[in-house]
Amino acid sequence: xxxxxxxxxxxxxxxxxxxxxxxxxxxxxxxxxxxxxxxxxxxxxxxxxxxxxxxxxxxxxxxxxxxxxxxxxxxxxxxxxxxxxxxxxxxxxxxxxxxxxxxxxxxxxxxxxxxxxxxxxxxxxxxxxxxxxxxxxxxxxxxxxxxxxxxxxxxxxxxxxxxxxxxxxxxxxxxxxxxxxxxxxxxxxxxxxxxxxxxxxxxxxxxxxxxxxxxxx
Amino acid sequence: xxxxxxxxxxxxxxxxxxxxxxxxxxxxxxxxxxxxxxxxxxxxxxxxxxxxxxxxxxxxxxxxxxxxxxxxxxxxxxxxxxxxxxxxxxxxxxxxxxxxxxxxxxxxxxxxxxxxxxxxxxxxxxxxxxxxxxxxxxxxxxxxxxxxxxxxxxxxxxxxxxxxxxxxxxxxxxxxxxxxxxxxxxxxxxxxxxxxxxxxxxxxxxxxxxxxxxxxxxxxxxxxxxxxxxxxxxxxxxxxxxxxxxxxxxxxxxxxxxxxxxxxxxxxxxxxxxxxxxxxxxxxxxxxxxxxxxxxxxxxxxxxxxxxxxxxxxxxxxxxxxxxxxxxxxxxxxxxxxxxxxxxxxxxxxxxxxxxxxxxxxxxxxxxxxxxxxxxxxxxxxxxxxxxxxxxxxxxxxxxxxxxxxxxxxxxxxxxxxxxxxxxxxxxxxxxxxxxxxxxxxxxxxxxxxxxxxxxxxxxxxxxxxxxxxxxxxxxxxxxxxxxxxxxxxxxxxxxxxxxxxxxxxxxxxxxxxxxxxxxxxxxxxxxxx
Numbered sequence: 001x002x003x004x005x006x007x008x009x010x011x012x013x014x015x016x017x018x019x020x021x022x023x024x025x026x027x028x029x030x031x032x033x034x035x036x037x038x039x040x041x042x043x044x045x046x047x048x049x050x051x052x053x054x055x056x057x058x059x060x061x062x063x064x065x066x067x068x069x070x071x072x073x074x075x076x077x078x079x080x081x082x083x084x085x086x087x088x089x090x091x092x093x094x095x096x097x098x099x100x101x102x103x104x105x106x107x108x109x110x111x112x113x114x115x116x117x118x119x120x121x122x123x124x125x126x127x128x129x130x131x132x133x134x135x136x137x138x139x140x141x142x143x144x145x146x147x148x149x150x151x152x153x154x155x156x157x158x159x160x161x162x163x164x165x166x167x168x169x170x171x172x173x174x175x176x177x178x179x180x181x182x183x184x185x186x187x188x189x190x191x192x193x194x195x196x197x198x199x200x201x202x203x204x205x206x207x208x209x210x211x212x213x214x215x216x217x
Numbered sequence: 218x219x220x221x222x223x224x225x226x227x228x229x230x231x232x233x234x235x236x237x238x239x240x241x242x243x244x245x246x247x248x249x250x251x252x253x254x255x256x257x258x259x260x261x262x263x264x265x266x267x268x269x270x271x272x273x274x275x276x277x278x279x280x281x282x283x284x285x286x287x288x289x290x291x292x293x294x295x296x297x298x299x300x301x302x303x304x305x306x307x308x309x310x311x312x313x314x315x316x317x318x319x320x321x322x323x324x325x326x327x328x329x330x331x332x333x334x335x336x337x338x339x340x341x342x343x344x345x346x347x348x349x350x351x352x353x354x355x356x357x358x359x360x361x362x363x364x365x366x367x368x369x370x371x372x373x374x375x376x377x378x379x380x381x382x383x384x385x386x387x388x389x390x391x392x393x394x395x396x397x398x399x400x401x402x403x404x405x406x407x408x409x410x411x412x413x414x415x416x417x418x419x420x421x422x423x424x425x426x427x428x429x430x431x432x433x434x435x436x437x438x439x440x441x442x443x444x445x446x447x448x449x450x451x452x453x454x455x456x457x458x459x460x461x462x463x464x465x466x467x468x469x470x471x472x473x474x475x476x477x478x479x480x481x482x483x484x485x486x487x488x489x490x491x492x493x494x495x496x497x498x499x500x501x502x503x504x505x506x507x508x509x510x511x512x513x514x515x516x517x518x519x520x521x522x523x524x525x526x527x528x529x530x531x532x533x534x535x536x537x538x539x540x541x542x543x544x545x546x547x548x549x550x551x552x553x554x555x556x557x558x559x560x561x562x563x564x565x566x567x568x569x570x571x572x573x574x575x576x577x578x579x580x581x582x583x584x585x586x587x588x589x590x591x592x593x594x595x596x597x598x599x600x601x602x603x604x605x606x607x608x609x610x611x612x613x614x615x616x617x618x619x620x621x622x623x624x625x626x627x628x629x630x631x632x633x634x635x636x637x638x639x640x641x642x643x644x645x646x647x648x649x650x651x652x653x654x655x656x657x658x659x660x661x662x663x664x665x666x667x668x669x670x671x672x673x674x675x676x677x678x679x680x681x682x683x684x685x686x687x688x689x690x691x692x693x694x695x696x697x698x699x700x701x702x703x704x705x706x707x708x709x710x711x712x713x714x715x716x717x718x719x720x721x722x723x724x725x726x727x728x729x730x731x732x733x734x735x736x737x738x739x740x741x742x743x744x745x746x747x
Contacts, residue, residue: 049647052647052651054647054650077650077655078647078650078651079650079651079652079653079654079655081651083651084651085647085648085651087644087647087648089642089644091642091644091645091647091648093645093649093663093666093667094667095666095667095669096666104649104652104654104662105652105653105654145648148648148652149651152652152653158651
């Protein structure tokens, strides 16, 4: 199976004082779900942002779909990487209703409305399509965020603590549903989490970030 | 494919705007190296000393009074519960709606030998026609009163925030060490808000040095009246610019102190074990004293001038809202709104560029764009005239005027946008970019709709600021073009005070717009604390 994402000898630091990611190598296969596990401030989110093209790399390479996306002094912008991103605070656009939020990334497609309904139904929030983000619950917002990310048919889905703000029952319910959807759609997923249980349940592989060490399970 | 660090249009636009904003100021400063004419020698020999001395007396007197009024009233409303406290919290900023030149005109109407107050005194105490109870106000001491009672709210606002951020524990320790309430204010609270106090006072000093209307009406020789006379009386633009350079040095000095103090303004404030101030409920006498102390500044700075304008209006009842007034109002509103929209757009583009590119170059440009608020309107006007010396028709004159308004008001629009952007999470941008929304698409599909409130707030605030601007308008306005400020100035300088009522009332009403917004912020902070 071919690699959809490859990270080669990646090093990154916020300042010259010290690197938070050093000489990191990693690959993600098509349809694989991998979790990056570790405590806060260890560089997990930074790694995700580097893959998304939201941060430059200081050294090393990021290769997406066999094309160099980032290396020193070079950055393919996020909008050209065909990725999906879901973050802990959902980042739904507050001025758009749910349907328009989901259609945001496919505004150039003619069948956008039917496609939006399809994805809203997939995540069980079709009846909320005319509501605004502040009018629905955190769990429902997270479902909308997943629908918005998946509707663009991304090569890789990046998840940054997507279940972090949810209570235990809701989290378990969403874990089950989303994992099923990801597997059905054969999606490649990179999940950042500090929750070991979540990582174990969700992933085919776990990369554990600890101070000065990276373990692959 | 591109590098993220590449120089883009989002870097170019801010740099281009910076060049335009700084050009008039640099032109003024460059005059220092020009030849010095005979007029300069005359000014240097006979009047420069007066300009410097009067400016220093004015700034020192005003600074002392605003420090006392601003800090004392802020301390009372932050720490005591007394009759009218909720009103005073925002009511103390009401004088900001009245520009110093309008207070100067109304005070002349009130306290001149045949002014309203002396007329009332004569009829009450059966005084002779040549006897006066109230002294002449058209002198430097009168000017100090005028500036102090219109500008103290700057000190009040910044001190109130600083006092509210002081921890109760510190005062409790002070009390156990034997300090009285008054000593706590003087020995603990006040020294701890010193940076805030200095920052507020420096804003007042800059406003005082920048004023033209009030000092001109009181016939006080200061830098601004000197620049105006040199230009319009001696027709010597170069010497006017050389004088303006000297004033700019004074202003820069105040600006540096203000910026430094503002940075340190938080040194006494919220820490990890912060306990909010406990408001002390006062007895009847204490409540009365606090009410009186807070009421006096509002009475002098807002109620009294309003009463005098009402008095003028009643005497001018036949043609208060005549055709000329409506035409001037329309001129003013159109010009102000157009300037406000352009200024807000510039603030939007700059703040978007900072956010979008996250570039240290653009970030470092913004503080320089902000300095326009400190540059007197008169100096800006001189610089702009010199910059566009080749323009000579009415439409292009309007452009010069709008340009001056934009430079002067940019800081206001920028602070509104900065506050708005602080409320949008970076993840919104990240998500939008991953969904292929970049550049103008990101600006108009995501940021603009989210920041709609900031956009309209900025337009309202800048409009109300522009309406009040006198010296730049006076110099740069197209031929035969009047605004409310110019109309008020012309009537007042011709001693037709009664006729100044209509434009002055309109200016004050428009000036109440920012007061409304600040009062809403005060209300919101009160709700947050409770």
